[in-house]
Amino acid sequence: MVALTPISRKPVRFYVPTVALAGAFAGLLVGTANGSGLLGAVIGAVLLAVLAYVVTHFIDNEKPVRWAFVILFGIAGAALAGVSGAIIGLAFGWFFGWFTYWLYEGRYRARLAPYLTPGQVLWHFAFRVLVGAILIFLITPILVVMPLSFNAENFFTFTPEMLRFDPEGYSLKHYRDFFSSDDWQQALRNSLLIAPVATLLAVSFGTLAAIGLSSEHVPFRRAIMAILISPMIVPLIISAAGMYFFYSRIGLQGTYLGVVLAHAALGIPFVIITVTATLVGFDRSLTRAAASMGANPVTTFFRVQMPLILPGVISGGLFAFITSFDEVVVVLFVGSAGQKTLPWQMFTGLREQISPTILAVATILVAVSICLLTVVELLRRRSERLRGMSPG
Amino acid sequence: MKFTKTLMATTALTVAAGTVGAQEMADEMTIVSWGGAYQQSQINAYADPYQEMHPDVEIVWDESSAEAVAKLRAQNEAGNITWDLVDVVAADAIRLCDEGLAMEIDPDEDLAAAPDGTSAEDDFGDLLVSDCFIPQIVYSTTFGYRTDMVPEGVDAPDEICDVWDLETYPGKRALEKRPINNMEWALLCDGVAKDEVYDVLATPEGQERALAKLGEIKDDVIWWSAGADTPQLLADGEIFMGSTYNGRLFSVIEEQGQPVGMMWDAQIFDLGGWIIPEGLPEDRLARVKDFVMFATDTQRLADQAKWISYGPARKSSAPLVGQHADLGIEMAPHMPTAPDNAKNTFLYNYEFWADYRDDIDAKFQAWLAQ
Amino acid sequence: MSDLKSTGPQTADAPTPEDALHEVAGLEEKNGKSGGPVLAADGTPLKHSLARALRLQKLRALGLIAPLLIFVLVAFIAPIADMLFRAVENQIVSNTLPRTVQALGAWDEDASEVPPEEVYEALYYDFFIAAEARRHTRLGQRLNYENAGMSSLFRGSGRDVDDFREADVEAIQDLDDKWEDPAFWTAMMAGQGGEALIEDRRAAFMALADLDERGVFGDLQCAVSGLFGGACDPAPEDIALNFSISSEIIDLLPLTAMAYADFGVFTVLEDGDVVTEEEPWEAVLVALASDLRALTPEDLAAYEGAARDDLIAAKAAVDQIDPESFAALFTAADEDWGTRSPWLTIATYAPDYTSGYFLNAVDMQKGLDGPEARPENQQIYMMLFQRTLFMSLVITGSCILLGYPVAWLLANLPMRTANLLMILVLLPFWTSLLVRTSAWKVMLQQQGVINDTLVWLGLVDDASRLVMINNQFGTIVAMTHILLPFMILPLYSVMQTIPPSYLRAAKSLGATNWTAFWRVYFPQSVPGIGAGSILVFILSIGYYITPEIVGGTTGTFISNRIAYHISSSLNWGLAAALGSILLAVVLILYWAYDKIVGIDNVKLGG
Known part of the structure; x- marks a missing residue:
């Protein structure tokens, strides 16, 4: 990313008060925790104002100063509240070091259009902080789950030992449980067997039907669409009981096939919706062009249409996969012991005996999916580079 | 021990062989239970020794007991019974028996007699609450409280009405999200005599009265629906006291070492046990009967208490209850039926709840949702 | 999610056989006076060949849809219809x-x-x-x-x-051991003319025992389950009963004949036994006693069939008893x-x-004079429906509020950064719903992470910790979190297609930031909001596991009651009625959405 606007150092009257304000806020938090909020705010404001002024006026070298900030705050935190305080202090130190120079050097302006008013700049960053907060809201549960999965006790509780960062409070036993328990391993195998097959089924049938639906001459289009989307609409418990009852009559209950069919049915609406949406933007003259050049319908489909609607198909498939991979109500009914999936095992775990093994499993899944998503993103960038495109 | 076990097993086998004769038996058996520590205790006490004797038998465990009633009904309507033996609570057994989904059993023919020759019917006694039900354990729903949250200078709570005493024992309570048990406790603490509780509860006024009593603490109650909830809430310190199954509290106190105490007053007894689904083909039925004969004999029921603190349903098993398999503590004092614990107990009236469950539940849920 | 944007010209502009057909019609009208129909290259009238092309295209489209349609109909719609039918x-x-x-x-x-x-x-x-x-x-x-x-x-x-009426039974049985002999009974009853009665009782028993006639559909089902290894027993209507009743006996002893037919059908169909080897049950003897009392001695004397003397003796015995x-x-x-x-x-x-179940589902009941309201202390379902709708709306609203800024930022950031942030949006998807819900419990409870932090900071007094779970707030927070990605993804894909230059153009024409956003950008993002809202709303209305865990008493939904009636109380009729109403509500909303926005505009991140 190239800088849009040339940057220059900002005057003292701008950055010192701003840093002081942030310092007051941080001081307020630390102060209330230690007795007096007001005192904390005043100390925070004065301390940071002085620090900001001093480092920008008397020291030229940025790097050591920022390290000094980190260490200084870390020590202060440790003095106030031990290990956890030190960690918070380190984070504060890093932030204020960065914040001071960010403002002082005017770096915040670099990537913004030069004509923006200060109010717009403020809004720009306020908006980002807001979105950041929402994204944190999105991943909070994962942030909670991860440390709890190393809990040494059999409850979903942050024990005092954990909060003190006492190694006694942590253990890997729930991970051992997961890898050594036949139940969990079997559940993992079942999930990995059922979800991809159900996804494949939903995606292949769903894509075909979506292509058919996007043609303009389908009679009863609305009705058909409503039927195909219905698995998403019907409350799950009703679907589960209905399918259980019906599948047991035709001998599908308690078989892999039954669970796969049920999950495929649940995943179909997502595929239909995403693929039809992509097809709305699909230029049909492309297929006609292909046909006029002698391609048969199959070739046309795989060589022309498919690559263009692939993103829709993939995201539909992703939804379908997750639907199956995270589905518990229907499998609870349609499956039997032999088809126990991970969510089912988790459900029994939650209901019958709270065990952080569930959290360990979740952590592993999150780690795996982060790796996968990162790899996909890296591959995408690499192919972009190879094709000589600029990213974005 | 090993010798006794083998001896018992051989006896059981002989008896079983005698009744079943040369009948064909299936080699696979699906047993439905609750999962967790309870199912593990059944595997340890029944399934493992049984499979040792019959290495060719494969036992599949299905953790569907919570949905058992609904699933059995659907299996029955579809005419495709896939389960061989199902662990349910007594109230569900009665319901299943009423629906014709569970097989009627003849205790003296299908269950082993006690070692001293007492017939199974006498040995199980009153616990045979339904024609289809094969009792296995006696458990109780009772209260646990945080010992470290008892206010200073106050005795630990030791009677049921302390649940309502918010002044002496401030803090949240956990109660199960259903009328059963709660309505009885409410009436007991509202001054109704123990033997009149169900008469009072049968009248609309009595139901109102119980709800009004519960209303006194409604704001301080967290309603639980899964068995694992109260132990978790206690471990978090989220509640001061809460009702749950005594086995859960045992595990919280003895196995997990949490600062939790047990209040046995007005514990409400309930039963867990087996039912055999109606309509099994003969070879599977023969196998199940063979297993049940083995798994409900005196020694086996006593063995289960090594892993979980539920009382065996046979009178003759009580003296045989030994030590916990891992912790090595005597299990007898932790049984809900132990004399010290059972000073003031309350008997669950199955007949009453079979009739009034739907009616009172509708009122209870409407009251809850207000 | 993807980098494909909509590719400019829409399909509606491309010519289709249908358009051509209209054109041809127009052409022919024009040429009507001057000559015959317009011909295609092969000489057939162009109209016909175009119509054929159109038909072919329709068929092809249907052919593409058919496999899935059949699959959904069989694997999903049929079970649901079957389930909902229980409501009546x-x-x-x-x-x-x-x-x-x-x-x-x-x-x-x-x-x-x-x-x-x-x-x-x-x-x-x-x-x-x-x-x-x-x-x-x-x-x-x-x-x-x-x-x-x-x-x-x-x-x-x-x-x-x-x-x-044990006395009747004993009186007859004490007369002679014959009455306990199955063969004697068979002999007495046997004869021509009772076939209709027996078939009638067979039908009644099959209804009682829920034994369905197999019929064509049943044979098909048998064949299907045969494929999966399930065996089919012989159809109950085809099993030979192997006993008969004479018309004389029916005339003389109508109740007995009926009771005996009941007994015979039951013995064969339920027990799988042979009638001639089973002793009739008490009801047959009670019926016999009733019949005999109603007869005059002359009636009996006129009877010429088997066991006449035994009947006369039996009559004498039962006449002694006052029933x-x-x-x-x-x-x-x-x-x-x-x-x-x-x-x-x-x-x-x-x-x-x-209509009882439906009445119950709207807090009414069948009274003597038609439907009437239930007592107030049993009214719950209407309140739950309202609550479910209200909470789903709130959840949808908070999803829009939280999702819109995120989607906006994602759509306006460079692809590289946007994709990284997208990982944050997708991550919760990979964490099981159960785990996320439990995590919210850990976060929100009174001794939970948030309260602990607030107390540590001194913002909240230790004695007055906030109640954020086991109420509506808990449900709304947890469900908003769970459903937020379903809002962000469609919004994002719509916003990606809005060119940023529009905003700049508006601003350069003098619009303020707000006006530019509200008058130019926002209207274009409405389809995304619509798509996200309908998804979130529909999904939230049917949720039950999350409200069950964090909802307490005031945060539960109607689905929780449906689940209760299905798995605990076994009142499937009521569950089906509640489910049907819920389904109807969703369908109406779906229909309204389709009318207003069009279901094609639903975009899920494609």
């Missing part, structure tokens, strides 16, 4: 007590008396076979939903009904039978189809 189905009463229901037809429900003796007598014969087949308790369960106490009434009476009335016997078994309450319930729920 109510054959259990007339199947279990057919004769009673018929006899009750003449009873005046408004009168203050209990039904007459005929009804009790009909009840006896119905009850006897129902108890043998263990179906009476099932009916008790069913009626107990409407009237508490029916369950034990039926269970208790089922035990006693074997012993009704107890069935009404008295039932009342002795349970005093409730002597009151109108159970009879009213049976009469009210006698029809094969009932």
